[in-house]
Amino acid sequence: MEDLWTLFCGESVKSDTSGKPSGSSLLFQPTSCINHALIICFDVLLLIVLLFTFMRISSASSKIYKITPRFRGYSSLQIVSVILNGGIGFVYLCLGIWILEEKLRKNQTALPLRSWLVVLFQGFTWLLVGLTISLRGKHLQRTPLRLLSILASLLAGIVCALSIYSAILGEGMLVKIALDVLSFPGAVLLLLCVYKVYKHEGNEERDLYAPLNGEANGVSKTDSVDQVTPFAKAGFFNKMSFWWLNPVMRKGKEKTLEDEDIPKLREAERAESCYMEFLEQLNKQKQAKSSQPSLLWTIVFCHWKDIVISGFFAMLKILTLSAGPLLLNAFILVAEGKAGFKYEGYVLVLTLFFSKNLESLSQRQWYFRSRLVGLKVRSLLTAAIYKKQQRLSNVGRLIHSGGEIMNYVTVDAYRIGEFPFWFHQTWTTSFQLCLSLAILFRAVGLATLAALVVIIITVLCNTPLAKLQHKFQSKLMVAQDARLKACNEALVNMKVLKLYAWETHFKNAIENLRNEEYKWLSAVQTRKAYNDPIRSIPDVIGVVIQAKVAFARIVKFLEAPELHNGNVRHKRNMGSVDHAVLIKSANFSWEENSSKPTLRNVSFGIRPSEKVAICGEVGSGKSTLLAAILGEVPHTQGTEYIMGALSRKTVLLVTHQVDFLPAFDSVMLMSDGEILQAAPYHQLLSSSQEFLDLVNAHIETAGSERHTEVDAPQRQGSSVREIKKSYVEGQIKTSQGDQLIKQEEKEVGDTGFKPYVQYLNQNKGYLYFSIAAFSHLLFVIGQITQNSWMAANVDDPHVSTLRLITVYLCIGVTSTLFLLCRSISMVVLGLQSSKSLFSQLLNSLFRAPMSFYDSTPLGRILSRVTSDLSIVDLDVPFALILTVGATTNAYSNLGVLAVVTWQVLFVSIPMVYLAIRLQAYYFASAKELMRINGTTKSLVSNHLAESVAGAMTIRAFEEEEPLCMVLLPPGTFNSGFIGMALSYGLSLNMSLVFSIQNQCTLANYIISVERLNQYMHIPSEAPEVIKDNRPPSNWPEKGKVDICDLQVLGKCQLREAVQAKEQGLDSL
Template sequence: MLFWWMNPLIKKGYEKPLEETDIPALGIEDEAGTQYSMFMNKIDASKSSLFWIIVSCYKREILVSGFFALLKVLTLSAGPLFLKEFINVSSGKEAFKHEGFVIVLGLLFSKCLESLAQRQWYFRTRRVGVQVRSLLSAAIYRKQQKLSCSASTEHSSGEIMNYLMVDTYRIGEFPFWFHRTWTTGLQLCIALMVLYNAVGPATVASVFVIVLTVMLNAPLAKQQQNIQSKLMEAQDMRLKTMSESLTNMKILKLYAWENHFKGVIEQLRELELKWLSAFQLGKAYTSVLFWASPALDQVSMEYSAHSQYPIAIKSGCFSWDSSENYNLRNINLMVKSGTKVAICGEVGSGKSSLLAAILGEVPRTDGVIQVSGKIAYVSQNAWIQTGSVKDNILFGSTMDKPRYEETLKFCSLVHDLEILPFGDLTQIGERGANLSGGQKQRIQLARALYHDADIYLLDDPFSSVDAHTATSLFNEYVMGALSEKTVLLVTHQVEFLHAFDSVLLMSQGQIMHAASYQELLLSSREFQNLVNAHKDIVNFPNDNMVDYNGDKSPFKREIAVVLDGGKESIKNAEFDQLIRREEREIGGTGLKPYLMYLGQNKGYIYAILVAIANIAFTSGQLAQNSWLAANIQNPGVSTFNLVQVYTAIGIGSIMFLLFRALLAVDLGLQTSRSLFSQLLTALFRAPMSFFHSTPIGRILSRRYYLASSKELMRINGTTKSLVANHLAESISGAVTVRAFKQEGRFFARFLELIDNNASPSIHCFAATEWLTQRLEIMATAILSSSAFIITLLPQGTLSPGVAGMVLSYGLSLNMLFLFSIQNQCSLANQIISVERISQYMDIVKYTQDASPVLKGVSCTFQGGDKIGIVGRTGSGKTTLINAIFRLVKPSGGKITIDGQDITTMGLHDLRSRIGLIPQDPILFNGSIRYNLDPHGHFSDKQIWEVGKCQLDEVINEKQGLDSLVVERGSNWSMGQRQLLCLGRALLRRSRILILDEATASMDNATDAVIQKTVRTEFKDSTIITIAHRIPTVMDCTRVLVVNDGEMVEYEEPQKLMQTEGSFFKELNEYRLKISRAGLQISS
């Protein structure tokens, strides 16, 4: 009741900065798991609304806190009664002897009881608020785990993040304000009764004023409700766009789109501030609050089993949404246990959708599907969880060292782990930022293999690796480690198809043919075309190649690369790991955050004016009461003059109060706008190393009692960012998590993070009540002492008016003293938000210590040359491209374009003049038009001309250029996304074009058409092509071969083919051997 249980923590916080381990663990009744179980039991047993279910969960605590709220109202209302009796005693109207001393004791008891009741009321409702927040957070997380892919397109990760990090906190405030809805009315009624007892019929005037105030306040409350709704919508839009931008920051930098997306976010922020301004101005006139509660729905999933066929689909029809453009139609598939099935077809034919349907991710509209057995899934776009390589492979399974080492060997990861600074304990950045595409894919394969499943669904896992690694993986992994497993493999590698028991040829969402490789060659013209396209590539048809020896354009650019990355020693794992523990200041905040806050947009002037207005208001109140007390019984002052002066002073005080409120609102809004703009600028200018090592969730979230309270607030901030980061990762990897049946483990981890965040919140509230109760007792002692001294004074020493004023101030002293200390502590706690923002304001200085990836690379790309870059996966090819874009800074040497060092060029100028088709095709929320031309520089006619990239037919089937693109482009296939990225390049017509595995997810026929299109449309440009498919670079001017970060060869491909011992020649001969082996089987 008196919060003595907080004493050890308060003492520890006074002696040293608190750490997470110092905070006591939550009791079982406060844990998120307990709250969620109770919530779900209530939902299952009741059909009531969410509000009433929450009320039923906490009805006991609501009733207990309601009792304390009632007790607080009654004891508070006793104050005026004691004051009236005390004035009577001062006037010599004692009802009995020593009545004054009795009143003093009654006042002391009443104020102590009031303090006890209010503190219990506040703490219990705050604690319930945290519990409500925990159960809603758990419910939202659990629901997002069950959202199908089609449903997830309607709720972006930014929206779900907003539900968790904003809405649940607002709803968690509801229990705190709930009892005010009836205590305010009750207190008003009691006050009117006391007033009527004191002044009689004159109370009617007070009632009239109250009714008038309520009538004037009602439309303001309605307006506040509408404004709050608009504010929440604007905040959702801004957070959604910001989350998408930060997640895809690398693409924004590569395309030089930072300023555009930063401008979009700032426009959305201005809209948000517009409604926030209206809302805050409304709060300056009214104290009515309105809270909105988002609804939650339940989603159920059903699983069926069939023992004879692990996968059985009969007349299956599947649709992502209401549109029929991307349906799977008339799917009939029976897969026997242990068989190997290959799935092939052109871009957008439904290959990945078929795997998603088997996983239960695509809603079934007709037919029957039965899947039995444990499933392992490898997605086309690799999903890597923040953590170590080892954690990603084990993925919640227990460690079996022999099986683990065997898995590394089958996935060709042994050599890669030897290169990584800490082997399999190396921390991987968010989404595998510090790994190559091939390394990420092989870690996914290792995760699937270690899972020891019955069914393996592999979605084009070899497109991100070189031919040698692909062959090794196919032989060792698919045909070796998975020899007794059921495997469905989506692939464009025709040379592997002959080894499968069955091949599915898909087109336009249907299985056109399903038979063995040999049978398809004899019966299917489409399959013959597919194989012939591969033959053409293997045999390098020169008639399809573009002649690059014509006249040179004056706009070509020459690129010279001279890098001298010296060896660096690894000193300490704590400092060299990529993902580091979030920084947290300790001790006092100092003046820096205050000065930083006031230093924004004339903040000092605003602060001075607010202080002056506050002093004037307080002085007016004092003068008003002093005038009334001194002259109420003065015969020389008429009643009219008394009221006139009193009213005039009151109106003046109100004007100063309004002026103070408006200034404070304007100061807050202007400072918020300035700090947000600076933070946004710092984030968009931050190097990629910052985003690699800082989870997006961490970015999106940010004395005696005072010493403990500050650290509790800081710990609350850091634990909150862990919750946000786990949610963001779970959303992006939802399909993989569901496929591996890891929802329970991820949910348990989320509950743990929720509890880690709830504990400092509850203890912070308890610390506040601990302090408040002691301050109130101190104020009560001062009040009682004052009343006792007045009682001891001879009668007539103080007039009844002065005595009443003194006790009236004594009664309000309790509240004023409390508010003063509370506001100081609250200010010190809230300024921590500015302190956390300040940390990110300096991120442009962020540096990441790491050993060099590229060492001693020296080469020149002549203007107009077509340069091919090849090498084993993880050899440093993409890093070289990142260096040209200045995403990474060379530790030695330099890169020049037309003789100018790129470090002397503006980043925007450099990146905007280089075209790129990236390895990971990223699309943004919006339309096809917006994704091709976000700046709106091109007409529709010009955009339609990029139909040369094979997308015009697909776009026309939908809504043309207005076709919807959801977050991450998940409603388009990987190949279609890469075609859209090619469309961007065709629009920009850059004189330097870089293709980073641009056609890795395309079939051979489409690849050939795209390569010819690029070489025709960019025949006068310098083209740098990173490719795993050797035929792609055979017609290049020169080929750069990279191995383990070093330049091995740089020469014309034909010369390299004629050079004995050439690394490039060996790569090509190995590819030819594998490819022709597959073709010979078909002959």
């Protein structure tokens, strides 16, 4: 046994056990002989399981697949798995053969065996297992196949971890380390083949025997395949490369996209599906023995699979990103003539190319899948808020106004929808810091402690700042709610404001609320400015705080008290009771625990088909009685019966028009929350002095000379004829005129720099932007100077270490000051521009004529003063400077590379040109999609605003569900300059990516400025004060109004509507 160990390891067991490490400690040494022996044993186990799997092939399965020739093709996932795993296995075999050849050439012996035997075993096993699972897995039994794929993934994970640890220690061969790391994604592909592809094919096999009518499958056929997004049927390669987006992008390049050009979402992404899944998960938690279910964990449980998958891509991105510094050190060693083997430089280039491609792929998938989760969360929260407001009690409506509810949907749900993108940043940032510290420790040793101290100080400093930002963000949202509530009330009642000339007063009130909001917005944005030099950790903290505040507000709303009308007994059988409405000795109160109920001692009964009028003085409780019958007002005592299905119409009418009362079967007289008397009109007129006084007061006010006693049937027929006549006239006018509410206007095509100019034209915007851009340019120059100083003098013996570090530190501090100046300038720019844009928008809205409000749904205006204004306040200024900064960084990196290694221009210039062309290809569709998104948000906002205002009517007709469905839908330079060139080269990829990404993000955000500008130039009505037409100081001398040759033109009909000539109106 000892001879065999010596033959394998090259050392005896005794010498091995007498050395420094022994026993289990050798397991933590990646290149130890014990680890190599265990890996070979694991490979043998995999081959045994594979052999056992082949022996257990089911004859029944073989027969089934023989009759399905369409399964002979391979999916994109299988093809990618074959290429990756086959390539890894082949390179393993080539590497093992090369190691054996080199050992025979140098040492004239193949001993010890472990150095090349473990590589050959890895190559043979991986090639055989990978090709078998990828190509022949559908012919094997599922249980052994799953066991084989799990064991292969376990082996790949162990080998990958050992290789990463070996790379940190500086041990092992770089090519083998790269292969070991790549084997883990290959194992993941094998798992996907087993658990996704073959399971899907099994489902298709069972579908062959489904009934022709499709009922057994339970699949909805309402949507055509062509109407659903290609993402629903995209394969693995299609999803990884985003090729499924090409039809929409191509269409957007050829023409202006319209609503009908956008395909429908998959069933899983639709608001209805997301909300139903949320309700199902919430009900499961309520049925559990735990106490109050958590809405946060309910949402997490609904989407945990998507979160885990996006987290896997986030981790893969960090791992591939961390490979850069390791490759950087290997390149420097090759440049210094210390290559491990002859063609190590070529292998390093291929490894770098593959790792950068894998990094880009994983980052794109991370971003997309996180955004998709955010879309689902935003949809379900929007639906939940809408459903909640339909059941909100009166107490809840006093706490949460209509403007606040609108803010929950348009702002808070949007911020929460953005959070999943940043969620993985919370742990990947820490993971990346740990990897960076490990790599740094390998390079500089104990000097890493200095970097660790800086990181700890940064985190500790951010703790109190995070608490401040949480406070500022909460105050900002409260101020935003107050401002939006005032805007909502003013816009809804604009006709009244203009009738009484109160526009200026209300506009000033809204401006005061905006100033309060502006104060907290300044605090939040200034806090961001001081974070900018530190960057990623404060960014993550800021987004987490925004999401936390928004989520707490939505949770508070969803937990608000609801209407409890369970005591209202609804009857569906007409024969079971004699009354359509029956209330016995009931008290009703809007407020809980009120000492004096709003309605007291209410008792009455209304038979089917009766028409009952409810009258009384203002404030007597008439509307409250109707609300109580509808179940809107909680009753503290008594019983209430309501018929739900009234085939013969029962009418209860609250009216101040005494002329209509004779047409009713009964009249109820109310006063001070009580029903004084209920009787027919004539009987009540003769028996009640209060009712007689009410009728006489109305007659005197109206100046009517008509007799109060009118025959009821005659009066009823007259009223019906008048109603029909007015209805027919209205239909004729509507058909002759144009449509009153038209489709919302939006910009078309590429508007160029127009929205950017509109944004920078506000309050010295160009000055602040120029200061910010120039400061960032100086910061980039300082970084290049700093790195050049270090690269040029790190090996110079004439430059002392103290001088080297001092100059380096001074340049870094100066650059940081320029960066801080840039951030402060952008904060001032953002605040001044937001203030100016809102002021112009508010002036334009309050000076707009009533024809604008008659033809413009309220939701279009509210979507601009909520979501669009929030984006302009918080996102546009930093997106603008990040775009300038990322673009400057990208081209500065390219310039440094061109100076150090000019050959890179042969690759970089075509890549930059290709990136610009792809960006233009993307912009053509992205701008239109954002504009369509803006118009659809207006529809949602308008629908929500109308639903909030008419919640009582919706509940009265029991139409909550239908309305909810509407919403749902080796060289010349030294090693220092080589390291500098490589570090810039490694960052060039990400610089270009971030540059294009920030430009696209800014282009999406700037659409909000474009939408605000549409309502900043509304044709204004006449000025409030015209100096040349001012009346004399003693006006009016007498109470008389003369109208001479007045002509009023209706804008919709464009014809003369009213003409009055020399008609005098004398005041009473």
